Amino acid sequence: TIWLEPGWVAERNSRGLFRLRHVSAALARQTCSSDLAPQETGPRSSMSPITSQQDADSRGSLRDPSIVRGANHDDPTARDPVLLELFCQRLSEIATQMGLMLQATCSSVNVKERLDFSCAVFDRSGNLLVNAPHIPVHLGAMSETVKRIIGQCGPFVATDVFITNDPFQGGSHLPDVTVVTPVFVPTDANEIPQSATANVEPPAPGFWVASRAHHAEIGGITPGSMPPFATCLEQEGVVLRNLKWTTATGDIHPAILQTLRSAKYPSRSPDTNVQDIQAQVAANAVGRERLLQFVAEWGWPQVAAYAGHVQDSAAEHTLALIQRLPHGRFVHTDQLDCGLTIRLVVTVSERGLVFDFTGTDAARDNNFNCNPAIVQSTILYCLRVLIGAPIPLNQGVLRPIEVCLPKCFLNPLGDMSSESVHSLRDHELPAVGGGNVETSQRLVDVVFGALQAAAASQGTMNNFLFGDESFGFYETIGGGCGATEQGNGASAVHSHMTNTRLTDPEVLETRYPVRLLESRIRFESGGRGLHTGGDGIVRRFQFLRPMDVSLVTNRRSFESPAPYGLRGGEPGERGRNLWVKRGGETVTLSSSCQFKAEVGDVVEIQTPGGGGWGSANPDPSRPDPAGQVD
Numbered sequence: 085t086i087w088l089e090p091g092w093v094a095e096r097n098s099r100g101l102f103r104l105r106h107v108s109a110a111l112a113r114q115t116c117s118s119d120l121a122p123q124e125t126g127p128r129s130s131m132s133p134i135t136s137q138q139d140a141d142s143r144g145s146l147r148d149p150s151i152v153r154g155a156n157h158d159d160p161t162a163r164d165p166v167l168l169e170l171f172c173q174r175l176s177e178i179a180t181q182m183g184l185m186l187q188a189t190c191s192s193v194n195v196k197e198r199l200d201f202s203c204a205v206f207d208r209s210g211n212l213l214v215n216a217p218h219i220p221v222h223l224g225a226m227s228e229t230v231k232r233i234i235g236q237c238g239p240f241v242a243t244d245v246f247i248t249n250d251p252f253q254g255g256s257h258l259p260d261v262t263v264v265t266p267v268f269v270p271t272d273a274n275e276i277p278q279s280a281t282a283n284v285e286p287p288a289p290g291f292w293v294a295s296r297a298h299h300a301e302i303g304g305i306t307p308g309s310m311p312p313f314a315t316c317l318e319q320e321g322v323v324l325r326n327l328k329w330t331t332a333t334g335d336i337h338p339a340i341l342q343t344l345r346s347a348k349y350p351s352r353s354p355d356t357n358v359q360d361i362q363a364q365v366a367a368n369a370v371g372r373e374r375l376l377q378f379v380a381e382w383g384w385p386q387v388a389a390y391a392g393h394v395q396d397s398a399a400e401h402t403l404a405l406i407q408r409l410p411h412g413r414f415v416h417t418d419q420l421d422c423g424l425t426i427r428l429v430v431t432v433s434e435r436g437l438v439f440d441f442t443g444t445d446a447a448r449d450n451n452f453n454c455n456p457a458i459v460q461s462t463i464l465y466c467l468r469v470l471i472g473a474p475i476p477l478n479q480g481v482l483r484p485i486e487v488c489l490p491k492c493f494l495n496p497l498g499d500m501s502s503e504s505v506h507s508l509r510d511h512e513l514p515a516v517g518g519g520n521v522e523t524s525q526r527l528v529d530v531v532f533g534a535l536q537a538a539a540a541s542q543g544t545m546n547n548f549l550f551g552d553e554s555f556g557f558y559e560t561i562g563g564g565c566g567a568t569e570q571g572n573g574a575s576a577v578h579s580h581m582t583n584t585r586l587t588d589p590e591v592l593e594t595r596y597p598v599r600l601l602e603s604r605i606r607f608e609s610g611g612r613g614l615h616t617g618g619d620g621i622v623r624r625f626q627f628l629r630p631m632d633v634s635l636v637t638n639r640r641s642f643e644s645p646a647p648y649g650l651r652g653g654e655p656g657e658r659g660r661n662l663w664v665k666r667g668g669e670t671v672t673l674s675s676s677c678q679f680k681a682e683v684g685d686v687v688e689i690q691t692p693g694g695g696g697w698g699s700a701n702p703d704p705s706r707p708d709p710a711g712q713v714d
Contacts, residue, residue, distance in 0.1 A: 088104075092104055092105065093105045101170070160383070160385065160386045160389075161385055161386055161388075161389030161390075162389075163389075163390075163393045163396075167390065168390065168393055168394065168397060171387075171390040171393070171394065172214065172394055172475070172476055174378060175205055175213060175214040175378075175394070175476070176214045176215070176216065176476055177374075178205060178214075178370075178371055178374040178375060178378070179203045179204055179205055179214055179215050179216035179371065180203075180216040180217075181370050181371070181374060182203035182216065182293065182295060182367040182368065182370050182371040183201065183202075183203045183216045183218060183295075183367065185363070185366050185367045185370045186201055186203065186295055186297065186363050186364060186366070186367035187199065187201070188363075189362070189363040189366050189367075190297070190359070190360045190363035190364075191356055191359040191360060191363070192299065192300055192356055192359075192360050193300070193557075193587060193591060193592075193595055194298055194299070194300040194558055194559070195297045195298070195299075195360055195363070197585065197587055197588055197591050198559060198584045198585045198586070198587055199218070199583075199584055199585055200219065200297065200298040200560075200584045201218060201219070201222075201295060201296060201297035201298065201364075202215065202216070202218035202219045202222035202223050202226070202295065202296050202297075203215070203216050203218060203293070203294070203295045203296075203367055203371065204216070204218075204223055204226055204293070204294055204295075205291060205292075205293055205371060205375070206226075206227060206230050206291065206292040206293070206294065207291065207292075207391045207392075207395075208288065208289060208290050208291065208292075208388075208391075209231070209234070210227055210230035210231035210233075210234050210292060211227055211395065211478070211479035212224070212226065212227040212477065212478045212479045213291075213391055213394060213395070213476070213478055213479075214394065214476040214477075214478060215476060215477050215478070217583070218583060219296075219581070219582060219583050219584065220461065220464075220465040220477070220580065220581050220582075220583060221256060221458065221461050221462070221465075221520060221521075221524045221581035221582065222256065222260065222296040222461075223461065223464075223477055224457075224460055224461025224462070224463075224464040224465060224477070225254060225255070225256050225457035225458055225460065225461040226254070226262060226294050226296055227254070227457075227479060228253075228254030228456075228457040228460070229248060229253065229254030229255060229262050229264065229294065229296075229457075230254070230264055230292050230294055231254065232248075232253040232254045232326075232502075233246050233248070233264050233326060234292075235502075236253075236326060236502075237326050238288075240266045240268075240288070240289055242266070242268045243330070243334075244265070244266055244328065245263060245264070245265050245328065245329035245330065245365055245368065246263070246264045246265075246326050246327065246328060246329070247261065247262070247263055247264075247324050247326075247327045247328075247329055247340065247361060248261075248262050248264070248324055248325060248326050248327070249261045249262065249302070249322075249323065249324045250323055250324070250325050250326075251317070251455050251513075251516045251520075252455060252497060252505050252513060253325070253326070253502075253505075254457050255455075255457070256296075256454075256455075256457070256458060256461075256516075256520040257310070257320065257516050257517045257519065257520040257521075258302055258303075258304070258309060258317070258320050258321040258322065258323065258517065259298045259299050259300065259301075259302050259309045259310065259321070259517075259558070260296050260297070260298050260299075260520065261296070261297055261298075261299050261302070261324065261357070261360070261361060261364070262294055262295070262296040263294065263295050263296075263329070263361060263364035263365055263367075263368055264292060264293075264294045264368075265292065265293050265294070265365075265368035265369070265371070265372055266289035266291075266292055267289055267290060267291040267292060267293060267371070267372045267375050267376070268289050268290065269289075269290035269291065269375070269376060269379045269384055269387075270379075270384065290379075290384065290388065291375050291391075293368045293371035293372055293375070294368070295364040295367045295368055297360055297363075297364055298558070299356075299357055299360055300556050300557060300558040301351060301352050301353045301356070301357075301551065301555060301556030301558075302321040302322050302344070302351050302357060303320075303321035303322040303344070303347055303349045303350050303351040303352070304319060304320045304321035304349050304517075305319045305320075305349055306549070306551075306632055306634050306678060307352060307549065307550065307551025307552060307553075307555065307556035307557070307632050307634075308549030308550065308551055308556040308557060308558045308634060309321040309517070309556060309558075310451070310517040310518065310521075310547060310549055310558065310634065310636055311451070311517065311634065311678070312451070312518075312634050312635065312636050312676035312677060312678050313450070313451075313676070313678065314450075314451045314515040314517060315449040315450065315515055316449075316510065316511045316512070316513060316514065316515055317510045317511075317513040317514065317515055317516065318348055318349065318509075318510035318511040318513075319349065319515065320451065320515055320516070320517045321347070321349060321351070322343060322344050322347040322349070322350060322351055323347070323510055324340070324343060327339055327340055327343065329361070329365055336358070340358065340361070341354055341358060344357055344358075348510075352551070352553060352554060352555060352556055353554075353555055353556065394476065394478060394480070395478055395479055395480030395483070396480060397475060397480065398475050398476070398478050398479075398480030398481045398483075399480040399481070399483040399484060401471045401473055401475055401481070402437075402467060402471065402480075402481050402482075402483065402484050402485070403484050404471075405467065405470055405471050406432060406436060406437055406484060409432045409437075409470075409535065410432065411432045411433055411434070412431075412432060413429060413430070413431050413432075414429070414430045414431075414432070414534040414535060414536070415427070415428070415429050415430075415534065416428050416430075416530050416531075416533040416534035417530070418526055418529055418530050418533065418540075418543075418645060418648075419644045419645060420452055420522065420523070420526060420638055420644065421637075421638045421639070421640055421641040421643075421644045421674075421675040421676075422448070422450055422452055422675070422676070423445075423643075423644075424445045424448065424452055424493055425444065425445045426441070426444050426445075426494070426523075426526060426527065426530050427441065427442070427443035427444050428440070428441055428444075428530045428531065428534050429442070429443075429534075430531070430534045430535060436484045436485065436486060437484060437485050437486070438485075438486045438487075438488065439463055439485065439486070439487045439488065439531070440488040441459070441487075441488065441489050441490065441492065441494055442488060442490055444490075444492040444493065444494055445492060445493055446491070446492055446493060447491075447492065447493040447496035447514055448493060449514075449515075450515065450518070451515035451516060451517040451518040451519065451636070452493065452518045452519050452522055452523050453493045453494075453496045453514045453515060453516050453519045453523075454493070454494055454516055454519030454520060454523045454524065455494075455495065455496075455497075455516065455519070456487075456489055456494070456495050458494075458519060458520055458523070458524050458527075459487065459489055459494050459495070459527065460482065460487065461524065461581070462524050462527040462528055462531065462581065463482070463485065463487065463531065464477065464481055464482055465477070465528065465580065465581060466528060466531040466532060466537075467481050467482070467485070468481060469537075470535070470537060493519075493523075494519075494523070494527075496514045497513075497514075517636070518547075518636045518676070521545040521547055521560065521581075521582070521636065522544055522545060522547070522636060522637075522638050524580075524581040525541075525542075525543050525544055525545055525580055525581050525582070525638075526543050526544075526638065528541070528580040528581060529541060529543050529566075529647070529648070532566070533648060533650075536650060536651075537568070538565075538566045538567070538568045538573075538650070538697075539566030539567050539568070539573065539611065539613075539617055539647070539648060539649050539650045539653055539656075539694060539695030539696060539697050540566050540647035540648045540649075540655070540656065540694065540695045541563070541564065541565045541566045541573065541579045541580055541618075541647065541694045541695075542562075542563030542564055542565075542579065542620060542639060542647060542656070542659070542691055542692040542693070542694060543638055543639045543647055543692065544563070544637050544638035544639050544659065544691070544692065545560040545561075545578075545581075545582050545637075546560060546561035546562075546563065546635075546637050546659065546689060546691045547559075547560055547634075547635065547636040547637065548560075548561060548623075548625075548634075548635060548687075548689060549633070549634040549635075549636075550598070550625075550627070550631045550632065550633045550634070550681070551631065551632060552629075552630070552631060552632060555596075557596055557598075559584075559586065559587050560578065560582050560584055561586065561621055561623055561689055561691050562576055562577045562578040562579065562586065562620075562621055562691065563576070563577075563579070563618070563620040563621060563659070563691035563692050563693065563694070564576070564609060564610045564617050564618030564619050564620045564647070564656050564691075564692060564693035564694035565577060565579045565617070565618040565694045566617055566618075566647065566649075566650075566656075566694040566695045566697070567610075567611070567613060567615035567616055567617045567618075567649075567650075567653060567694060567695065567696050567697035567698075568615065568697055569615070569651075569697060569698070570615075571615055572610075572615045572616045572617070572618065573610060573615070573616065573617040573618035573694035573695075573696075574618045574694075575605055575610065575618040575619040575620075575693075576605045576606075576618070576619060576620065576621045577618070586603070586623075589603070597627065597628040597629045597631075598625050598626065598627055598628060598631075599625070599626045599628060600623070600624070600625060601624040601625065601626050601686065602622060602623065602624040602688075603621070603622070603623045603624075604621070604622050605619050605620075605621060605622075606619050606620040606621055606622045606657075606690055606691065606693065607619055608657075609656060609657035609690075609692065609693030610656050610657075610693035610694050610695075610696065611647065611649045611653055611654040611655050611656040611657075611693060611694065611695040611696030612653070612654045612696050613649055613651075613652065613653030613654055613695075613696025613697050613698050613699060614651075614652075614653070614696075614697060614698030614699060615653070615696060615697040615698055616696050617647065617649070617653070617654075617656045617693050617694030617695045617696045617697075618656075618693060618694040619693050620656075620657065620659065620690060620691035620692050620693045621689075621690075621691045622688065622689070622690050622691075623688070623689050623691075624686055624687070624688045624689075625686065625687050626684065626685070626686045627681045627682070627683060627684070627685050627686075627687075628683060629683055630680065630681065630682055630683060631680070631681045632678070632679075632680055632681075633678070633679055633680070633681045633687060634677070634678045635661050635673060635675075635676065635677050635678075635687075635689070636675075636676050637659060637661060637675050637676065637689075638675055639658050639659050639675075639692040640658055640659050640660065640661060640674070640675040641658075641674075641675055642658070646658050646692070646695075647692050647693065647694055647695045648695045649695035649696040649697065650695065650696075650697050650698070651697055651698045651699070652698055652699030653695055653696030653697040653698055653699065654695070654696045655695050655696075656692055656693030656694045656695050656696075657692060657693045658692055659689070659690050659691045659692040660672065660688075660689075660690040661673035661674070661675070661677065661687075661688075661689055661690075662687070662688040662689075662690075663679065663681070663685065663686075663687055663688075664685065664686040664687075664688065665682070665685055666682055666683070666684035666685055
């Protein structure tokens with residue numbers, strides 16, 4: 085039931101959309117008179133019920149094209165706030181339906197159960213348009229992948245589907261396999277196909293859809309494809325570079341399985357890889373079909389125009405955020421457990437927002453290097469959080485932003501051209517497995533620390549991997565969130581750049597030779613303060629057969645900072661990694677480690693808490709160590 089205040093009339097069209105019109109109270113009462121409404125014996129409410137579809141049709145008001153084409157029916161491409169919201173929601177729902185198809189049809193635990201995947205829609209240029217509420221580190225980086233395919237793989241046809249996981253072509257790390265599909269839409273509304281198989285192709289795609297899923301095994305020197313001590317990309321697994329999914333006859337391209345099986349460190353589960361890629365292809369097909377239906381309903385000119393309006397609106401929200409932020413120059417540094425330091429200077433002014441990473445450490449021969457797409461993804465996520473309005477995560481958010489990213493471990497190849505990158509072999513490219521997960525998490529803490537927006541969260545994804553020559557298992561483990569001025573940090577959750585689940589205990593123990601002994605909140609691990617940081621997690625696993633085990637974590641070392649507090653809040657507790665051997669010996673493990681566990685051995689992972697915010701007894705003379713302003 086929908087009720088209207090006196091003086092308003094609602095009209096509904098054949099699609100079920102409502103248009104509100106303000107009229108005089110007398111006219112509203114006349115429109116909703118007793119001969120149009122159900123007979124009532126009691127007194128009428130002061131609020132008038134909406135009239136029926138039949139009543140509205142009798143007045144002919146639903147014939148008004150502005151109801152379905154925007155307030156300015158002379159120019160349906162003009163921006164209308166109501167239609168803007170409708171278009172945002174419709175496009176977001178398309179990405180959500182893609183995700184549901186991917187989850188329903190995939191075979192791996194990491195995708196089906198942990199939901200370690202993302203789906204999104206991109207405009208004709210490859211700019212992120214809308215996303216489903218999936219994994220932030222995927223979503224902000226996928227645009228670069230789509231743009232590289234646009235620049236390198238054309239011309240395109242409607243049957244094209246591309247597969248890539250190249251971290252230096254917009255990817256994140258090798259386990260994150262991206263499937264990209266062009267969506268051809270006719271420019272003439274009268275020629276719009278009614279299904280995704282219609283053979284109507286304009287010169288270039290009107291949209292792109294993409295899905296990125298973390299494959300828990302894709303080769304490398306250790307099971308799980310995230311070796312803690314990899315020194316080059318080749319050691320981390322199989323590289324798929326813009327491979328086509330099918331041949332001209334529609335068969336699965338033999339190059340895919342051949343690449344998965346013939347690399348120097350091949351995948352241990354190539355059939356599972358192909359099955360999950362099939363699920364991603366199916367998800368993209370859903371997105372393609374829904375977009376064509378959308379264009380069929382509204383017409384290509386209007387849909388194309390609103391693809392721009394959606395990004396314009398996001399840019400306006402960023403500009404409004406810049407006006408709310410204190411203007412000045414803000415500095416924050418943080419250090420990973422391996423010793424790599426991130427230095428960020430954020431400058432806020434009337435001209436915009438500048439993120440300058442000058443002074444960040446150079447790349448090293450470890451796997452915590454990342455690429456510019458990950459840095460962009462992190463900044464996009466942070467801005468979206470600070471905006472605080474329900475807008476889609478899209479490229480428009482970054483329009484008023486400038487990023488200065490010199491050659492460093494966040495950009496190990498510097499300004500090297502695509503041609504020069506292509507000339508490098510996999511053993512010449514830096515390892516990046518931990519950069520996607522660990523460095524991205526720490527980048528969020530650095531951005532929020534510079535802007536004094538939130539205390540540090542756990543600053544790690546607590547990557548836990550095990551397996552043998554036949555399989556690889558992978559999961560990330562949640563922890564504590566940093567407190568803010570508004571309240572306490574959340575406890576025992578995946579935060580920031582990861583948005584996955586813990587593996588369900590029954591699924592874990594059914595599918596893998598392991599027993600989950602304990603999974604609970606790590607109480608009192610959050611930093612104290614006026615608002616307390618969130619608590620971490622304790623998770624204990626016992627192995628039922630010999631396993632190769634790897635951990636890639638952070639916030640463990642006492643030589644590196646704990647999760648910082650803000651405004652006098654205390655830091656959160658560091659995490660701990662323990663190996664309890666079958667004979668009873670307990671070994672404290674380092675942040676990144678690799679070992680062979682025997683039957684009966686137990687691994688206990690205690691994840692960090694979040695930092696606290698504020699002090700119950702603030703001392704104005706005490707400086708806040710988390711951020712510097714000049």
